[in-house]
Amino acid sequence: MTQILPSSPHQDFENIKKLDENGIEYWVARELMPLLEYDQWRNFEAVIDKAKVATSQSNQNVTSHFVDIGKMVKLGSGSERKIKDYKLSRYACYLIAQNGDPSKQAIANAQTYFAIQARRQEVATFEEENKRLFIRQEVKKQNKQLFSTASRSGVRNFGKFNDLGYLGLYGLHIPKIKAKKDIGKDDILDRAGATELAANLFRITQTEEKIRKDNIIGEGRASLTHFSVGSKVRETIRKIGGTMPEDLPPALHIKKLKPSQQKLLK
Numbered sequence: 001m002t003q004i005l006p007s008s009p010h011q012d013f014e015n016i017k018k019l020d021e022n023g024i025e026y027w028v029a030r031e032l033m034p035l036l037e038y039d040q041w042r043n044f045e046a047v048i049d050k051a052k053v054a055t056s057q058s059n060q061n062v063t064s065h066f067v068d069i070g071k072m073v074k075l076g077s078g079s080e081r082k083i084k085d086y087k088l089s090r091y092a093c094y095l096i097a098q099n100g101d102p103s104k105q106a107i108a109n110a111q112t113y114f115a116i117q118a119r120r121q122e123v124a125t126f127e128e129e130n131k132r133l134f135i136r137q138e139v140k141k142q143n144k145q146l147f148s149t150a151s152r153s154g155v156r157n158f159g160k161f162n163d164l165g166y167l168g169l170y171g172l173h174i175p176k177i178k179a180k181k182d183i184g185k186d187d188i189l190d191r192a193g194a195t196e197l198a199a200n201l202f203r204i205t206q207t208e209e210k211i212r213k214d215n216i217i218g219e220g221r222a223s224l225t226h227f228s229v230g231s232k233v234r235e236t237i238r239k240i241g242g243t244m245p246e247d248l249p250p251a252l253h254i255k256k257l258k259p260s261q262q263k264l265l266k
Helices: 010-015 029-035 041-057 090-098 105-153 158-170 174-181 194-213 219-239 259-265
Strands: 025-028 066-068 071-074 080-083 086-088
Touching (some): 010 105, 041 066, 041 090, 105 194, 158 174, 158 194, 158 219, 194 219
Antiparallel strands (some): 025 086, 066 086
């Protein structure tokens, strides 16, 4: 247990960890090098090269995990030369540790640390995807209820009715939402993450309840109610400092999640 406490060598890997503009963690090769007990770049670069090969063999994009951030430095003579350096993903660091000198205790520490981090990410991703699957199913169920209630209130043009709800929540009509997120002809909600789905679920359930409880009659009034509720949900997101739904990145299509998770949900 002492190997993974903050006072352990693993804390050093945490200290040099950085976050990019999207909140994604990364490490810099020349900062990682001394922690793995390499004192010469050429020796450490040989390990990096092995890790790159392993990345390619795993059908991963090498340049996504090993980003060249080499820079020009001044020499004592006044001339300049480029020194190589890399911005490394967690996966890249893991493979570097796996390809390092196994006799070094520092390598063993790194292997353990990045293996733990990788496992944590796997668990977090699995939980997030399960949450997304569950909310998507709820959205489908509640949307059917909303359309049934809207139909009884007199709605016939469900395309327009639906679009006004999106306009209220996203501030954009459906075609512009799809264009902004670059999702082609995919259903917006099939490409939405858990947070975006939750906002839509609230829009849907609250609209259905208001139309039903207030006994709203007429297509125009029902559609205006849908827009109004969507707008109020949007305003709530703004007030609490959340990310507007149109600015949330698209997720992998819901049908492309692991079959085991689809089965588990059912």
